[in-house]
Amino acid sequence: MIRTEFFQPDEIALLPREVVSLRTPGSPFLALAAHPSTFAGLEAAFQQKNFSNENRTVLHKVLSAQYKSLPKNKAVQASLQAFTQADTFTVTTGHQLCLATGPLYFVIKIASVIRLARQLTERFPGKTFVPVYWAASEDHDFEEINHFFIGEKKYAYTTACAGAVGRFPAEEALAALQAAEADVTELSVSSLFADVKKAYTESATLSEAVRRLVHKWFGDSGLICIDADDHDLKQLFAPLMQRELSGFAYAKVNEAAAVLQELGSHPQIHAREINLFYLDGNSRERIEQQPDGSYTAGQKTFSAAEIHAELQQYPERFSPNVVLRPVYQEVILPNIAYVGGPAELKYWLQLKGIFDAAGIPYPVLVARDNFLFLREKSLMQMEKDGLKPADFWKPLEELKKTFVLQNEKDLLFADEWKNAIRNEMQKAIDYYGQQGKISARYVAAAEKRSEKIIDRLYARTLKDLVQKHEAGLKHVERIRNEIFPQGVFQERHNSVFETLGILNPAPFEKLTELCEPLTPGLTCVIYS
Template sequence: AARAFERTTLCRVLREQNARWGSDDATFAAIRELAEPETVAIVTGQQAGLFTGPLFTLYKAWTAIAVARRVRACGIQAVPIFWIHSEDHDLAEVTGCGLLGRDGEWVELRYPTSAEEEGKPANALLLDERIEAVREALLRALPCSEFLPEIAALLRETYAPGVSLVEAFARTMARLHAETGLILLDPSDERIKRLMVPVLSRAVLEWSHLSEALRAESARLRARGYRPQIHPKRGSAFLFLLEEDRRRPLLWEDGRFVRRDGGSGFSAEELLEELAETPTRFSPNVALRPIVQDALLPTLVYVGGPSEIAYFAQLGPLYAALDLPQPQLCPRLSLTLVEPRPAELLARYGLALTDLFAGVAAIRQRLLERTLDDVRLFEDAHRAVADAVEKLRPLLRDAEPTLERPLERTKETMRRQIETLRQHYLQARARRDEVLSRQAQRLVLALAPQGMLQERAMNAFSFLARYGARLFRAIRDELEPDTRAHGVLFFSHSGEAGGPGAA
């Protein structure tokens, strides 16, 4: 039987939130659809990163939009929803971002937080005049293009003093996803929190069973050779308590739910009463959050990254214990965007994307090896020495068969010495050849910055400033959501795609 959802309150909150963030008519049409009992949700989510955070945040949204499009084509009403992790308290993760500067250099930006602000949930971090300096540093780093004035106007409106980090993120996401019908949701609203009370209360009553089920499933996965993504702590109550703008995990100790750092805590009855009276004081932990999300939303499909997809493998028993169906899972788009200049360098030097994770120094040496014909002289020297030594083998064997072993050791020693000379030569040339050094750095920073996939390190405005919204719109509108391999997309100076390929 179909489950009933409290759609009226949910959609009222969504209308208010999305109106505040500047969403367009397509989003409000999607919210009207969501109010209908047969509509399902295609859900994804992420923390509220600075200037939208890394590229994969957008890739999640695009995949949810594409899945909803696919489901609607099958005759099922479906809407994409982006659940903002507004209560995440890892500020180090959400207050920084990286991008390519106008000269191809890597630029790290960070909104500075005080010791007093550290540990606060993201929705409690109110931006002040510090954001203006960070925002202007971003705009100075971006290339001067026809798209820069529009980007500057957007970010000066969205990332401004007086709004929270979450509000700034939501406003920017709403603008970047105009005409897609993407619904943004901040679950920290008190009315949304009240909708969570039934499932959170059930988790309180059954915390011991849930904890044991999670530990057992984690052990079962380890026994099969999988590495669990969630590491349950003994006594964890699956809840955070929000006090003085700090999220503190609740544990079961000596018959009471207490904060990890101490305090009087609650009995089970007291905790249930507090949940019912002030639900805004509580939020689910990483294991319970997806379950709460799916208790509130008619989720058909959840779009997640690799780690999220992996930790859903541990959550089956928790869904079952709370009488909730686990949604279908869809991997988000995984993609490296290759601009014309890096594409030319990859082709010229015969490099693959995976080669770049070795780092700038290793790639610089690879480029040298492909451009220096005189490197072959070392190979010729090695062959000549090996051949000369090999001519001694019959003589040594006739004199004493055991002398063949020292012969092999001599050959290996000479091979290593010639290789050492080759390395010294290449390093000396590398120090002198600034062009190749710059090319190696440009390649690594553009395609594998910080030794990571581009999508995990680079901010979207690197590309929006160079190619405008056209590139992203083309990828989003043509995306097929069943591609599981990492893609590599080459495109022209105008931002027209030249076709994706496997990494």
């Protein structure tokens, strides 16, 4: 049995103001986006989206080929066929190819994008909205994807491969999965684990393995997984990559970064003069232009004419970095919304200038859903202690202080004592002030000394009371570790194996139905 509670952004220190304000007309951050993250904003986005029949034909062809070896699914086939129609649009999320999907928010992002597509389909009949998962197959940060956790135990593997991780052999991951099998069996999610093993066993590459897995778990919802490491798709993006060889994006990103800084926000990304990599076998090397006008990529050197010719003939050898990947996405998909986490959406806010200069419609930015799975007994203990879930976002020592203050009300009078001293001292200052400035300064100094004495007494008493409440503080720490295992927020640490058994049966469908991507906040799933 489960129930849910929803917490607004101002109750939980989870979503930055930049993301929350994207729903608010008139927000200064909306100047860095195109439309607010509302149904009205989404309607404006699909009315402005102009996606050519040529691009639709290429997209349908590539995706059909990528799905050819997967089990047929009616919902997926309908989504694929829909791409040939002019009134079909996508809502997209993206993520790295994490082993066994890695932390829980991988599947939360997908559930969010499916839910948004359903809501749009219901609200705008006559239009088709396809949920898309963009597999980050060209990423090269293997250490970020080679593991997952069950409790505090980490299951990981190594590889001698380098370059785009989507091309790495899937069979290398099987040893890590085998090591986790016994622990997973105890969690009543053996069917999910069987899906994972099957996907990696039957696939040649990591990209294929993740596509098989999300197809198994989310195919009935019509989700499409796209691997953009493809010649034909890159051909559609080649004209913009040609422009980028002359440093097209650099100034636009820096201009947006300056605006963010003026608004008191820290820029999330820093553009390079050329925001492209060169893919060559097992390497992914940054492309840099040299003072003499030539270009280098690792050990390779190209003249200007050579690199432009290389790009024209082999666009699949060129890979956009974090600055241009979103632009690539919007070129090859009829996309109207990107669903992402706080850090992702913040870096998207630096990119609109590139879209405007390229004449590409900018999508609506939508914050993914956030979830916390909490035991009923933990919530009851929290309430008994006079604590709220929001308190657990405080640093540990501050949380302990909050707990002690809830159980030692007299400590709350420390400020009243200080105010009483100030009032009495002010009377003395007023009196002695008439006698001479030196006497008044002396009384003011005495006031400060008195306040410092109270502060020292307060700190010492609080320290003693923390020891007094040691037993109670242990369950406070236990609950905090439940919310922040190993100091990391639960959805960014725990795997599907630890958590989704709570939603059995049909855990992915239940997760999807709990999502409300246009209402930012935190959904707390409370279970017994």
